Amino acid sequence: MYYAVIIAGGSGTRLWPLSRRGRSKQSLRLVGERSMFQYAVDRLAPLFRPEQIYVVTRADQSALLSSQVPELPLANFINEPVGRGTAPAIGLAAIHLRQKDSQATMAVLTADHYISKTQQFRQVLEAAQTIAGEGHLVTLGIKPVSASTGFGYIKQGQSLGLIRDFPVFRVERFTEKPTLEVAQHMLSSGDFSWNSGMFVWQVDRILVEFQNQMPGLYAQLMEVEAGFGNLDAKGVLARVWNRMDEQTIDYGVMEHARDVVVIPVDIGWTDVGSWASLAELMPPDQDGNIFVGPYKEIDTHNTLVFGGKRLVATIGVQDIVIVDSEDALLVCAKNREQEVRDIVERLKTNGDSQWL
């Protein structure tokens, strides 16, 4: 049986002041009428029944997320006591699925990217499931549209032909976030995809890779699995997760795994990691401005105003991002938006927890 596992544990500090401790990026309505997490579930509906859709999230985010998708069974929310990176999250989902279905094939999906071509997304997911059935570890690669230094890249190796009209390649290697020069080279070569963080594989196949390549983590997962059904299952998980290191699936497993393939696709994929990347998803007016919420402007250019109920008036400003929330306001130069997370750090350091 096929299952979808949505990894929805990040906090998204670069989207402060909208994203908060109790209100993760995934739970926000950033584009259109639904939250990022609701879109992530919605686009799976034609392929999976609700019982087949699992969510790995942090315990403190679980209630809000589950309230947003009442169609999913509450039991399908797998709650990490704390976030420990993608490898433990995926491993935890895998042992849950193995309990339920020893023949499970899982798609690892994200909730913090926007996908505009959902039909195409579902088609490639079906193709990936087919290949995963042959024992491959499938990664969905995104055809790069710019020399971004914000993503890891995947180098395509030997062609394995077409599956349902999608070309499939062996993965030659994974690379970390590159310098601009390297990114430009990779873009122009045509041999690289962005690493989307979306994977499809058989559960028992990926657990073998965990066992071979991350034996420490695998042992911890086994300890958790052994606790399943016990009265203290939650306590076992908390104790194991408490002493666990942060580990990502890319470096921990994928780079040295056997039989890894990539399907490079164009599914209208956008990382909604920051206010500027969000701006790219909305059509600007003739002055390059995007306004969300009530506004009045005079001579304003290339500016994003992400408001709500309150009126935002701008006069003679350009290249800035203005984000208005109930109790906090951000005014940031567009090319400095990575530093939003530094504001969040300062709030932590200074104990200004009311705005975290």
Added chain:
Amino acid sequence: MYYAVIIAGGSGTRLWPLSRRGRSKQSLRLVGERSMFQYAVDRLAPLFRPEQIYVVTRADQSALLSSQVPELPLANFINEPVGRGTAPAIGLAAIHLRQKDSQATMAVLTADHYISKTQQFRQVLEAAQTIAGEGHLVTLGIKPVSASTGFGYIKQGQSLGLIRDFPVFRVERFTEKPTLEVAQHMLSSGDFSWNSGMFVWQVDRILVEFQNQMPGLYAQLMEVEAGFGNLDAKGVLARVWNRMDEQTIDYGVMEHARDVVVIPVDIGWTDVGSWASLAELMPPDQDGNIFVGPYKEIDTHNTLVFGGKRLVATIGVQDIVIVDSEDALLVCAKNREQEVRDIVERLKTNGDSQWL
């Protein structure tokens, strides 16, 4: 007897979004702990008993202003149905005072300027009262500190010597707001003061000037005065004010009046007409920033943040004004702050009255 009349009828649209229809500039706490209007009353306390202090304001602003200074008798608030400029406001105060005291001398004062040297202010007021007792119309001139094009100027003529250590001059002429070139000439000549809009004169003297120079307005004032004590006094005032033109005391009376003198003074006078002028009243930090309310900043320069309860975070911005209010937010380039009134105009035009 001496009386003070505070003219407090303006709306202050350039201080939107803090100033609103129901919350005039005078009623706002812009500097320190008291509102502009409270400061205007406070600084008179050593010279006038509460019964000697009158306020001319608009009917719709009166309740808020009187609640801010409970020490003043409610009857001392003279309410105009609508604002018609300084000449009708002063004329209305004059006929009220004449009813009460045929020998009244009135000081016409403002509530929308900040005066830092209140001791000096009171001393020059006493000197002006002395000269007014000789039948002069006294204007308080402000020694100019820059070639401002935002004020009218007064040219000093023949010296009349010192009164209580203050030099007194006949007024040679009043001038309208000048061009920068003319302002620079006037500043360097040393013969000009800024027109502060503050005057001291005997009530019967100024009413004779109204009669001679603005006979139409004078007749209207007499119509209102004739209604005093009638059951329909308020209705008479409303009908007269309804058909009245806008008229200022400077052009209507002062320019051609007899016996006008000026006392040029330094009383730490600042026009709080706009956000930039308000910024001049507060000490900036080492980066030229002024922050009112909770804030976090990264690489912010020459910026005014006038906040309140909500946190304002700024990153990489300079030369802007940010004003946060309960239901509206302004982000404005510092050199464009005169255009704040255009935002207010647009709100009126578009019927967005909730933000007016």
